[in-house]
Amino acid sequence: MEDVKARRKLQSSEEDQMDVIRGPWTVEEDFKLINYIALHGEGRWNSLARCSGLKRTGKSCRLRWLNYLRPDIRRGNITLEEQLLILELHFRWGNRWSKIAQHLPGRTDNEIKNYWRTRVQKHAKQLKCDVNSKQFKDTMRYLWMPRLVERIQAASASVATTTDNGTAQMFLRQGVVGNEYTARATTSYTPENSSTTTVASSDSVSDLTNCYNNGFHVNNNPNPGYSFQASSQVDYYNCNNNNNHGDVGMDFQTNNYQPLLDGGDLSDNLLNAEDFLFLQQQFNFNM
DNA sequence: AATCGGCACAACCGCAAGCCG
DNA sequence: CCGGCTTGCGGTTGTGCCGAT
Known part of the structure; x- marks a missing residue:
C-alpha cells in the first residue's frame, strides 16, 4: 500500500x-x-x-x-425518453453510470452522471429528502416516471396528429413504454409487486432500450391486445400500500390528487408547483 | 452596468480491476 | 504468483454562462 x-x-x-x-x-x-x-x-x-x-x-x-x-457523441438536451430510461436503469443499477450509458447510445457516463446530479438530486433537495431514500425513490417511480410516460405519449400523439403518419397512434394503442407503467398501475401497483412482476420478470431494460433506439417505432409489447385507457391514469397515483407490512406508502388518490397534464416544454420541470406542494406535504406528514 | 448565485458541463482525482511480462 | 502498467469507473472540483437583483 x-x-x-x-x-x-x-x-x-x-x-x-x-x-x-x-x-x-x-x-x-x-x-x-x-x-x-x-x-x-x-x-x-x-x-x-x-x-x-x-x-x-x-x-x-x-x-x-x-x-x-468521439464522432458518435450525441449532443443536446436529454430527451424525455432518455430521462425515463435513465431513471429506470438507475433503479436497477444505482450509480453505475457507465453501465447505464451503454443503453443510451451517444451519451457518456459523465453526461448521465451530471444529469443525475443536477436535475434529479435537485428535486430531492427541493423535497428535503435524501436522493437514496425510499420516499424519493417512490416519488420518482410513481409520480415522476408516469408523468414522463404521459409526456412522451402526449408528444407522440401530437406528432401523430400533425404528421398523420400513424406511428405514434400505434405507440399509444400498443404502448411500449406506456405498457410498463400503465400495466403496473392497473394492477394496483405496489412496491412489492413492482420488483417481481415487471422489472424482474421481463427484460424491461432491453425493452426500454429498444424503445429508445427505435424512437418508439417498434412494438415490443408482449401483450398486443393491451390498450390505454384514459381513466387508468389516475391509477398511476394510487400507490397505496396494500400489503399490510407497515411500510409508509404514498397515497396520491385519497388526497384527491389529480395529475396535471400541463403543456409546453416541460422536459426539465418534471414536477410542477402543485406536485411539489403536495409532495412536501406528504414528506412532512411522513417524517 | 455591476454583482451575485445557481446551473450545466468539462475536466481532474483517487481507487481498483485487468492485463501482461 | 508477483509486480508494474494501463484502463475504466465513480466522485468531486473548477469554470463559464446566464438570469435575477
Whole structure:
C-alpha cells in the first residue's frame, strides 16, 4: 500500500516535470488528438499522449476523446425518453453510470452522471429528502416516471396528429413504454409487486432500450391486445400500500390528487408547483 | 452596468480491476 | 504468483454562462 502511494507520488512528480497541461483543451490539442487517433486508432492512452506531442496525461486524452471528441457523441438536451430510461436503469443499477450509458447510445457516463446530479438530486433537495431514500425513490417511480410516460405519449400523439403518419397512434394503442407503467398501475401497483412482476420478470431494460433506439417505432409489447385507457391514469397515483407490512406508502388518490397534464416544454420541470406542494406535504406528514 | 448565485458541463482525482511480462 | 502498467469507473472540483437583483 505504501509502495502504491509512493509510486503515485513519483508518477505525479514526473508529470509535473514534463510540464503536463491541465484544464480546458484548446482547439489545437483537439485537432492533434483527433488526427492521431484517426491515424493510429484509440487505446494505449499513455503512449498516445507521449507520441502525439500532446502535453497531456493518457487519462486526460482518453477522457477528452470519450466524453467530447468521439464522432458518435450525441449532443443536446436529454430527451424525455432518455430521462425515463435513465431513471429506470438507475433503479436497477444505482450509480453505475457507465453501465447505464451503454443503453443510451451517444451519451457518456459523465453526461448521465451530471444529469443525475443536477436535475434529479435537485428535486430531492427541493423535497428535503435524501436522493437514496425510499420516499424519493417512490416519488420518482410513481409520480415522476408516469408523468414522463404521459409526456412522451402526449408528444407522440401530437406528432401523430400533425404528421398523420400513424406511428405514434400505434405507440399509444400498443404502448411500449406506456405498457410498463400503465400495466403496473392497473394492477394496483405496489412496491412489492413492482420488483417481481415487471422489472424482474421481463427484460424491461432491453425493452426500454429498444424503445429508445427505435424512437418508439417498434412494438415490443408482449401483450398486443393491451390498450390505454384514459381513466387508468389516475391509477398511476394510487400507490397505496396494500400489503399490510407497515411500510409508509404514498397515497396520491385519497388526497384527491389529480395529475396535471400541463403543456409546453416541460422536459426539465418534471414536477410542477402543485406536485411539489403536495409532495412536501406528504414528506412532512411522513417524517 | 455591476454583482451575485445557481446551473450545466468539462475536466481532474483517487481507487481498483485487468492485463501482461 | 508477483509486480508494474494501463484502463475504466465513480466522485468531486473548477469554470463559464446566464438570469435575477
